[in-house]
Amino acid sequence: MTKIDWKRKLSSRKLWAAVAGIVTGLAMVFGLDEGTISSVAGAVVSVASVVAYIITEGKVDAEGVKNAVEGVQDAVEKVQGTSAAVMKSAAVFDAGRVNVEEAAE
Numbered sequence: 872m873t874k875i876d877w878k879r880k881l882s883s884r885k886l887w888a889a890v891a892g893i894v895t896g897l898a899m900v901f902g903l904d905e906g907t908i909s910s911v912a913g914a915v916v917s918v919a920s921v922v923a924y925i926i927t928e929g930k931v932d933a934e935g936v937k938n939a940v941e942g943v944q945d946a947v948e949k950v951q952g953t954s955a956a957v958m959k960s961a962a963v964f965d966a967g968r969v970n971v972e973e974a975a976e
Contacts, residue, residue: 878926881922881926882922882923882926882927883923884919884920884923886919887915887916887918887919887920887922887923888916888919890915890919891912891915891916891919894911894912894915895908895911895912898911
């Protein structure tokens with residue numbers, strides 16, 4: 872069984888156009904005047920546009936944060952790798968210095 876992606880479904884303009892169509896049809900069935908029908912349909916489409924925009928921008932922002940975190944993690948790994956190489960070089964240097972000092976005595 873697949874999981875339904877409600878964010879994607881609710882941000883679909885097609886869904887909200889269908890909802891506006893259903894609401895308009897029901898309003899006509901119940902005898903509401905054309906001005907009310909137009910107002911309700913316009914409100915549904917407007918709200919749907921705002922919701923779709925907010926969800927889309929949220930996804931874009933989340934992707935940007937994800938990329939920034941990955942960049943920081945890569946930088947940390949590079950710094951850790953560099954410090955390991957520096958520590959190894961320092962150990963080799965110290966070992967060489969000990970051998971030179973022992974030879975001098």
